Amino acid sequence: MKRIIQGLHEFQTNYFNTHRDLFELLSQGQHPRVLFITCSDSRIDPNLITQTEPGEMFIIRNAGNIIPPYGATNGGEGAAVEYAVHALAVQDIIVCGHSHCGAMKGLLKIDKLADEMPTVYQWLKHAEATRRIMKEHYQDYEGEQLLNAAIEENVLTQLENLRTYPVIQSRLKSGQIQLHAWVYEIETGQVLEYNPTTGKYMAPQAMFSRAAWITPEQQERIYKGSHKS
Numbered sequence: 001m002k003r004i005i006q007g008l009h010e011f012q013t014n015y016f017n018t019h020r021d022l023f024e025l026l027s028q029g030q031h032p033r034v035l036f037i038t039c040s041d042s043r044i045d046p047n048l049i050t051q052t053e054p055g056e057m058f059i060i061r062n063a064g065n066i067i068p069p070y071g072a073t074n075g076g077e078g079a080a081v082e083y084a085v086h087a088l089a090v091q092d093i094i095v096c097g098h099s100h101c102g103a104m105k106g107l108l109k110i111d112k113l114a115d116e117m118p119t120v121y122q123w124l125k126h127a128e129a130t131r132r133i134m135k136e137h138y139q140d141y142e143g144e145q146l147l148n149a150a151i152e153e154n155v156l157t158q159l160e161n162l163r164t165y166p167v168i169q170s171r172l173k174s175g176q177i178q179l180h181a182w183v184y185e186i187e188t189g190q191v192l193e194y195n196p197t198t199g200k201y202m203a204p205q206a207m208f209s210r211a212a213w214i215t216p217e218q219q220e221r222i223y224k225g226s227h228k229s
């Protein structure tokens with residue numbers, strides 16, 4: 001805890017002082033363009049890996065970067081999604097999974113969790129589609145290969161869950177919002193984005209959200225058939 005208090009002091013005397021104008025502006029309101037959804041894992045720092053400043057990204061974090069489908073729970077995730085899309089009018093939603101994800105390891109051994117961590121067990125039910133896809137389509141995978149595939153599939157599952165929100169459906173229809181599936185690799189710092197055309201994760205600069213080669217409607221249609229089958 002001492003380390004945290006020291007950091008707080010350092011922030012106030014150094015960073016804050018050199019960014020006073022920014023914080024003064026932010027005190028008047030927030031206008032983030034992006035909703036960033038990622039895991040609670042301590043090894044991920046959304047602002048660090050995207051080199052963004054306070055105010056640029058609305059962020060939701062939880063175990064396994066999971067968004068329960070619309071109406072499935074009365075939890076904070078749905079409220080944060082609705083607020084970001086309706087009130088803040090974010091233009092892009094990024095779901096960012098990551099390598100070595102403990103939540104995805106748990107999902108692959110879900111039966112063991114029921115007894116030891118019943119709350120995690122219940123939570124991971126919102127990733128049931130991921131578990132089922134892994135079970136039925138990745139029988140020949142094991143170890144790290146299986147985990148990495150689960151991490152990738154889960155990000156796509158969560159995009160499907162996001163699409164169950166009426167507020168997102170409506171903005172997808174009018175092309176006002178785009179959904180992105182990312183996976184961050186801790187050991188290399190690399191981020192790959194799912195490319196619905198190739199069905200593979202690729203470097204994100206190859207498919208910027210505003211790229212002219214694909215319309216939001218096309219993207220939505222392709223994304224709908226995105227799971228490996």
Ligand SMILES: [Zn+2]
Pocket residue numbers: 039040041063064065098100101102103104
């Ligand atoms: Zn994780």
